[in-house]
Amino acid sequence: MAEVEHTEAASIPAARGPESWQRPAGVASVETVGRVHFPPIANGLDYLLSATEHLAQDPVTERALKYVILHLAAGAEVLLKARLQLEHWSLVFKDPGQATRKALESGTLISCTPGEALQRLRDIADVVIGDKDSKTLTQLAQHRNALQHYGLTGPSTEAPAVEARTAAVLDFLIRFLDEELLPALTAGERRAVQGEMTAIRSRLESITSFAKKRMQRLRAELDPVRAHTVRCGECWQFALVIGGPRPRCHFCWNNPSVACALAHHALIELNRRVVDAAFSDLQTGSLGLGERCGNCGCDTVMHGVMTAAYDDEDGALVALCFFCADVSPTQPTCVGCGRPHDKALNGSLGCPACLLEFRVER
Incomplete structure (x- = not known):
């Protein structure tokens, strides 16, 4: 034994x-x-x-x-x-x-x-x-x-x-x-x-x-709104339908404020710097994350957004208003701040201020 x-x-x-x-x-x-x-x-x-x-x-x-x-x-x-x-x-x-x-x-x-x-x-x-x-x-x-x-x-x-x-x-x-x-x-x-x-x-x-x-199962609900549907910051599915003061995820029922949805998208999808205050569900402003929308007048347009329609035959990154869901062609954006910039004046990477800050940090 x-x-x-x-x-x-x-x-x-x-x-x-x-x-x-x-x-x-x-x-x-x-x-x-x-x-x-x-x-x-x-x-x-x-x-x-x-x-x-x-x-x-x-x-x-x-x-x-x-x-x-x-x-x-x-x-x-x-x-x-x-x-x-x-x-x-x-x-x-x-x-x-x-x-x-x-x-x-x-x-x-x-x-x-x-x-x-x-x-x-x-x-x-x-x-x-x-x-x-x-x-x-x-x-x-x-x-x-x-x-x-x-x-x-x-x-x-x-x-x-x-x-x-x-x-x-x-x-x-x-x-x-x-x-x-x-x-x-x-x-x-x-x-x-x-x-x-x-x-x-x-x-x-x-x-x-x-x-x-x-x-x-959600395809019938989501297909008609693919052009203004983005990846949800909670469940990471392309099911967050933009439009109105409270976007809604059809997959997990996440119902964030517009400001919070902007912050999640900027951080997770676009890898931009975002202050912690932006994730507060009580925050009403975009804290500089969005551009002015020509359709609704809100500062809630984000450039370079990938929507659920990106995989369509003519899919492309777009400029999306996270309030009124207006979709327009995107502009070149700065790698630092994410704002649109003039490539002819500033080069392909971004605005001079952000590029200078990047060089100083390096």
């Missing part, structure tokens, strides 16, 4: 100290090694698996949606920091200059925020994370914080919105795992997490299929 126990224990990767943060071991159970050991990758995958399991409930309850958001955000944070640990274990500390192995081993460290982890992955680890993926992860962290402090409220916590966001986050994290984390594991460690990876992938397909089927 003693020989059998020795063989079973030897087949499981040993729980390691700080080195295991650089090459995480597989999950070992209490029965086999006498203690619980959830190394970073296995821990992150367990969170993702839990999120998809809660989302698979029928019906999806408010409690299930709460844990989808909490566990998805936790899994994303753990996996991002696991990649930081591959670079060096001190990078997961809030202040790497104060990092100690004792704090790491005891779990008493004060770790960096998700935003700081993203920044360090790009700047130090040279990991390529696109702006849209970065915004997706940042918005997830914001929803998690709001949920923890204020509860489950608003259109962003409706089941369709949560499912769509979950699909976007899982899609990124699976690519991130395949490209940045799994290659660092041993063959045995990869086998140990293969079951979770398979389950998560299959559920991602189911969630994505749900979004596609729902969009197909």
Whole structure:
């Protein structure tokens, strides 16, 4: 009997100290090694698996949606920091200059925020994370914080919105795992997490299929208004119909103010700088994000907008008024401020003031 126990224990990767943060071991159970050991990758995958399991409930309850958001955000944070640990274990500390192995081993460290982890992955680890993926992860962290402090409220916590966001986050994290984390594991460690990876992938397909089927059902409603329908800032589907003081998303029922819709589009779709105040649903002005509309007179025209009609035969980026839904040909816009500019006078990139600011920052 003693020989059998020795063989079973030897087949499981040993729980390691700080080195295991650089090459995480597989999950070992209490029965086999006498203690619980959830190394970073296995821990992150367990969170993702839990999120998809809660989302698979029928019906999806408010409690299930709460844990989808909490566990998805936790899994994303753990996996991002696991990649930081591959670079060096001190990078997961809030202040790497104060990092100690004792704090790491005891779990008493004060770790960096998700935003700081993203920044360090790009700047130090040279990991390529696109702006849209970065915004997706940042918005997830914001929803998690709001949920923890204020509860489950608003259109962003409706089941369709949560499912769509979950699909976007899982899609990124699976690519991130395949490209940045799994290659660092041993063959045995990869086998140990293969079951979770398979389950998560299959559920991602189911969630994505749900979004596609729902969009197909909405086609009759959305086809007539494709020319002034944009991607929703909450569920990321081309279902936010512009027009009037409160645009409405037909996919997740998000109903933002015009100012908030402008801010989301400027930040997420056009990668422009946007002040935090612009996202307040009480904000009525466009805070300089929009140009004056010749049709309604509001400062709510944004240039370079991709609408749902972009994929049509003659589709193109347009200038769209986020209040009256007037569509007109777009003008060249500055890469800095997003405002129209004269290419003949200023060149192809933008207005002189923004280009000067860019050079100073560099």
